Amino acid sequence: GQQLNQSPQSMFIQEGEDVSMNCTSSSIFNTWLWYKQDPGEGPVLLIALYKAGELTSNGRLTAQFGITRKDSFLNISASIPSDVGIYFCAGRVLAGGGADGLTFGKGTHLIIQP
Amino acid sequence: NAGVTQTPKFQVLKTGQSMTLQCAQDMNHNSMYWYRQDPGMGLRLIYYSASEGTTDKGEVPNGYNVSRLNKREFSLRLESAAPSQTSVYFCASRDPGNEQFFGPGTRLTVL
Numbered sequence: 722g723q724q725l726n727q728s729p730q731s732m733f734i735q736e737g738e739d740v741s742m743n744c745t746s747s748s749i750f751n752t753w754l755w756y757k758q759d760p761g762e763g764p765v766l767l768i769a770l771y772k773a774g775e776l777t778s779n780g781r782l783t784a785q786f787g788i789t790r791k792d793s794f795l796n797i798s799a800s801i802p803s804d805v806g807i808y809f810c811a812g813r814v815l816a817g818g819g820a821d822g823l824t825f826g827k828g829t830h831l832i833i834q835p
Numbered sequence: 836n837a838g839v840t841q842t843p844k845f846q847v848l849k850t851g852q853s854m855t856l857q858c859a860q861d862m863n864h865n866s867m868y869w870y871r872q873d874p875g876m877g878l879r880l881i882y883y884s885a886s887e888g889t890t891d892k893g894e895v896p897n898g899y900n901v902s903r904l905n906k907r908e909f910s911l912r913l914e915s916a917a918p919s920q921t922s923v924y925f926c927a928s929r930d931p932g933n934e935q936f937f938g939p940g941t942r943l944t945v946l
Contacts, residue, residue: 725877754934763839763925763937764878809877822868822893823935825877 727826743794750812753793839938858926867909
Protein backbone atom coordinates (compact mmCIF):
# COMPACT_ATOMS: atom_id res chain seq x y z
CA GLY A 722 0.00 0.00 0.00
CA GLN A 723 0.92 3.64 -0.08
CA GLN A 724 3.30 4.99 2.51
CA LEU A 725 4.02 8.50 3.70
CA ASN A 726 7.50 9.27 5.02
CA GLN A 727 7.24 12.06 7.57
CA SER A 728 10.24 13.86 9.04
CA PRO A 729 11.59 14.70 11.44
CA GLN A 730 10.29 12.09 13.88
CA SER A 731 10.64 14.54 16.77
CA MET A 732 11.73 18.13 17.34
CA PHE A 733 12.97 19.84 20.47
CA ILE A 734 12.82 23.60 20.03
CA GLN A 735 12.77 26.80 22.04
CA GLU A 736 9.62 28.84 22.38
CA GLY A 737 9.51 31.46 19.65
CA GLU A 738 11.41 29.42 17.08
CA ASP A 739 10.01 28.49 13.69
CA VAL A 740 9.27 24.84 12.91
CA SER A 741 9.34 22.98 9.61
CA MET A 742 8.29 19.40 8.90
CA ASN A 743 7.57 17.52 5.70
CA CYS A 744 6.06 14.45 4.17
CA THR A 745 7.06 12.56 1.05
CA SER A 746 5.56 9.67 -0.84
CA SER A 747 6.45 7.42 -3.75
CA SER A 748 2.80 7.64 -4.87
CA ILE A 749 0.70 10.57 -6.00
CA PHE A 750 -1.92 11.97 -3.65
CA ASN A 751 -4.60 14.38 -4.80
CA THR A 752 -5.30 15.77 -1.35
CA TRP A 753 -2.82 16.55 1.39
CA LEU A 754 -3.91 17.24 4.97
CA TRP A 755 -2.16 18.21 8.17
CA TYR A 756 -3.59 17.15 11.54
CA LYS A 757 -2.52 17.78 15.16
CA GLN A 758 -3.13 15.28 17.93
CA ASP A 759 -2.99 16.13 21.63
CA PRO A 760 -2.50 13.36 24.23
CA GLY A 761 -5.60 11.25 24.69
CA GLU A 762 -7.52 12.91 21.88
CA GLY A 763 -8.33 12.35 18.24
CA PRO A 764 -6.54 14.20 15.42
CA VAL A 765 -7.78 17.70 14.63
CA LEU A 766 -7.52 19.13 11.12
CA LEU A 767 -5.14 22.08 10.73
CA ILE A 768 -4.86 22.64 6.99
CA ALA A 769 -6.26 20.98 3.85
CA LEU A 770 -4.58 21.25 0.42
CA TYR A 771 -6.32 20.29 -2.82
CA LYS A 772 -4.20 21.60 -5.71
CA ALA A 773 -0.60 20.89 -6.67
CA GLY A 774 1.49 23.96 -5.83
CA GLU A 775 -1.13 25.34 -3.44
CA LEU A 776 0.19 27.32 -0.47
CA THR A 777 -2.29 27.79 2.39
CA SER A 778 -2.03 29.55 5.74
CA ASN A 779 -3.99 29.19 8.97
CA GLY A 780 -2.73 31.76 11.47
CA ARG A 781 0.91 30.93 12.23
CA LEU A 782 0.70 27.72 10.18
CA THR A 783 1.59 27.50 6.49
CA ALA A 784 1.45 24.36 4.37
CA GLN A 785 2.21 23.62 0.72
CA PHE A 786 1.09 20.90 -1.68
CA GLY A 787 4.13 19.88 -3.73
CA ILE A 788 4.11 20.33 -7.49
CA THR A 789 4.78 16.63 -8.07
CA ARG A 790 1.82 15.75 -5.77
CA LYS A 791 4.22 13.48 -3.88
CA ASP A 792 5.13 15.79 -1.03
CA SER A 793 3.93 18.46 1.36
CA PHE A 794 5.43 20.59 4.11
CA LEU A 795 4.10 22.37 7.19
CA ASN A 796 5.72 25.41 8.79
CA ILE A 797 4.83 26.86 12.18
CA SER A 798 6.13 30.35 12.90
CA ALA A 799 6.97 31.75 16.33
CA SER A 800 6.10 28.59 18.26
CA ILE A 801 4.20 28.84 21.54
CA PRO A 802 3.71 26.24 24.32
CA SER A 803 0.28 25.15 23.07
CA ASP A 804 1.87 24.02 19.79
CA VAL A 805 3.20 20.97 21.64
CA GLY A 806 1.74 17.75 20.25
CA ILE A 807 2.05 15.27 17.43
CA TYR A 808 1.60 16.54 13.88
CA PHE A 809 0.50 14.12 11.16
CA CYS A 810 0.44 14.50 7.43
CA ALA A 811 -2.23 12.55 5.59
CA GLY A 812 -2.98 11.98 1.93
CA ARG A 813 -6.00 10.90 -0.05
CA VAL A 814 -5.70 9.39 -3.49
CA LEU A 815 -9.11 10.40 -4.84
CA ALA A 816 -9.66 14.07 -5.49
CA GLY A 817 -12.38 16.25 -4.04
CA GLY A 818 -15.38 14.29 -2.89
CA GLY A 819 -13.80 10.85 -2.91
CA ALA A 820 -14.87 8.82 0.09
CA ASP A 821 -11.73 6.74 0.33
CA GLY A 822 -9.78 6.78 3.55
CA LEU A 823 -6.60 8.60 4.40
CA THR A 824 -3.01 7.37 4.47
CA PHE A 825 -1.14 8.84 7.44
CA GLY A 826 2.51 9.57 8.12
CA LYS A 827 3.99 8.36 11.41
CA GLY A 828 3.92 11.83 12.93
CA THR A 829 6.31 14.53 14.13
CA HIS A 830 6.41 14.92 17.90
CA LEU A 831 6.93 18.62 18.70
CA ILE A 832 8.38 19.47 22.11
CA ILE A 833 8.86 23.10 23.11
CA GLN A 834 11.27 24.16 25.83
CA PRO A 835 10.35 27.45 27.49
CA ASN B 836 -23.63 19.11 18.33
CA ALA B 837 -21.53 16.36 19.86
CA GLY B 838 -19.65 15.64 16.59
CA VAL B 839 -18.34 12.06 16.62
CA THR B 840 -18.87 10.03 19.78
CA GLN B 841 -17.26 6.68 20.56
CA THR B 842 -18.05 4.13 23.26
CA PRO B 843 -16.51 2.76 25.33
CA LYS B 844 -13.54 5.03 26.07
CA PHE B 845 -11.50 2.17 27.55
CA GLN B 846 -11.82 -1.61 27.35
CA VAL B 847 -9.76 -4.58 28.51
CA LEU B 848 -10.45 -7.96 26.91
CA LYS B 849 -9.02 -11.43 27.25
CA THR B 850 -7.74 -13.23 24.18
CA GLY B 851 -10.65 -14.83 22.34
CA GLN B 852 -13.35 -12.53 23.71
CA SER B 853 -15.53 -10.54 21.36
CA MET B 854 -16.73 -6.97 21.53
CA THR B 855 -18.23 -4.19 19.46
CA LEU B 856 -16.92 -0.63 19.37
CA GLN B 857 -19.65 1.91 18.77
CA CYS B 858 -19.42 5.15 16.81
CA ALA B 859 -22.09 7.74 16.11
CA GLN B 860 -22.02 11.13 14.37
CA ASP B 861 -24.61 13.89 14.43
CA MET B 862 -23.29 15.92 11.49
CA ASN B 863 -25.36 14.11 8.83
CA HIS B 864 -22.18 12.95 7.10
CA ASN B 865 -22.40 10.26 4.45
CA SER B 866 -18.97 8.64 4.90
CA MET B 867 -17.61 7.02 8.06
CA TYR B 868 -14.27 5.39 8.87
CA TRP B 869 -12.49 3.20 11.41
CA TYR B 870 -8.74 3.59 12.03
CA ARG B 871 -6.34 2.07 14.50
CA GLN B 872 -3.30 3.82 15.97
CA ASP B 873 -0.37 1.92 17.43
CA PRO B 874 2.50 3.51 19.43
CA GLY B 875 4.82 5.57 17.23
CA MET B 876 2.59 5.03 14.22
CA GLY B 877 0.18 7.05 12.25
CA LEU B 878 -3.42 5.97 11.89
CA ARG B 879 -4.16 3.01 9.63
CA LEU B 880 -7.51 2.52 7.93
CA ILE B 881 -9.41 -0.63 8.92
CA TYR B 882 -12.75 -0.22 7.12
CA TYR B 883 -14.80 2.59 5.71
CA SER B 884 -18.36 3.20 4.60
CA ALA B 885 -18.85 5.64 1.74
CA SER B 886 -22.59 5.80 2.36
CA GLU B 887 -25.32 4.04 4.28
CA GLY B 888 -25.50 0.41 3.18
CA THR B 889 -21.95 0.14 1.84
CA THR B 890 -18.68 -0.87 3.46
CA ASP B 891 -15.17 -1.38 2.08
CA LYS B 892 -11.92 -2.78 3.40
CA GLY B 893 -9.05 -0.49 4.22
CA GLU B 894 -5.38 -1.25 4.77
CA VAL B 895 -5.71 -3.56 7.82
CA PRO B 896 -9.17 -5.25 7.81
CA ASN B 897 -8.19 -8.75 9.01
CA GLY B 898 -9.79 -9.71 12.33
CA TYR B 899 -12.51 -7.06 12.13
CA ASN B 900 -16.06 -6.70 10.85
CA VAL B 901 -18.13 -3.56 10.50
CA SER B 902 -21.79 -2.62 10.30
CA ARG B 903 -23.21 0.63 8.99
CA LEU B 904 -26.37 0.46 11.03
CA ASN B 905 -27.83 3.69 9.65
CA LYS B 906 -26.50 7.03 8.48
CA ARG B 907 -25.46 8.01 12.03
CA GLU B 908 -23.85 4.81 13.31
CA PHE B 909 -20.88 2.69 12.22
CA SER B 910 -19.75 -0.13 14.51
CA LEU B 911 -16.54 -2.17 14.56
CA ARG B 912 -16.61 -5.75 15.82
CA LEU B 913 -13.79 -7.96 17.01
CA GLU B 914 -15.08 -11.54 16.91
CA SER B 915 -12.10 -13.16 18.66
CA ALA B 916 -9.74 -10.58 20.10
CA ALA B 917 -5.98 -11.10 19.87
CA PRO B 918 -3.14 -9.25 21.67
CA SER B 919 -2.09 -7.79 18.28
CA GLN B 920 -5.38 -5.87 18.31
CA THR B 921 -4.32 -3.87 21.36
CA SER B 922 -4.52 -0.33 20.02
CA VAL B 923 -6.36 2.95 20.08
CA TYR B 924 -9.33 2.93 17.70
CA PHE B 925 -10.60 6.12 16.09
CA CYS B 926 -13.83 6.65 14.22
CA ALA B 927 -14.22 9.52 11.75
CA SER B 928 -16.85 10.91 9.41
CA ARG B 929 -16.92 13.31 6.47
CA ASP B 930 -18.86 14.67 3.55
CA PRO B 931 -17.50 16.04 0.26
CA GLY B 932 -16.59 19.64 0.90
CA ASN B 933 -15.14 18.96 4.33
CA GLU B 934 -12.51 16.68 5.75
CA GLN B 935 -12.54 13.78 8.16
CA PHE B 936 -13.64 14.71 11.67
CA PHE B 937 -12.36 12.32 14.32
CA GLY B 938 -13.85 11.03 17.55
CA PRO B 939 -11.93 10.88 20.85
CA GLY B 940 -10.90 7.23 20.48
CA THR B 941 -11.37 3.90 22.27
CA ARG B 942 -8.34 2.50 24.07
CA LEU B 943 -8.43 -1.31 23.82
CA THR B 944 -6.11 -3.73 25.60
CA VAL B 945 -6.22 -7.44 24.81
CA LEU B 946 -4.50 -9.65 27.39
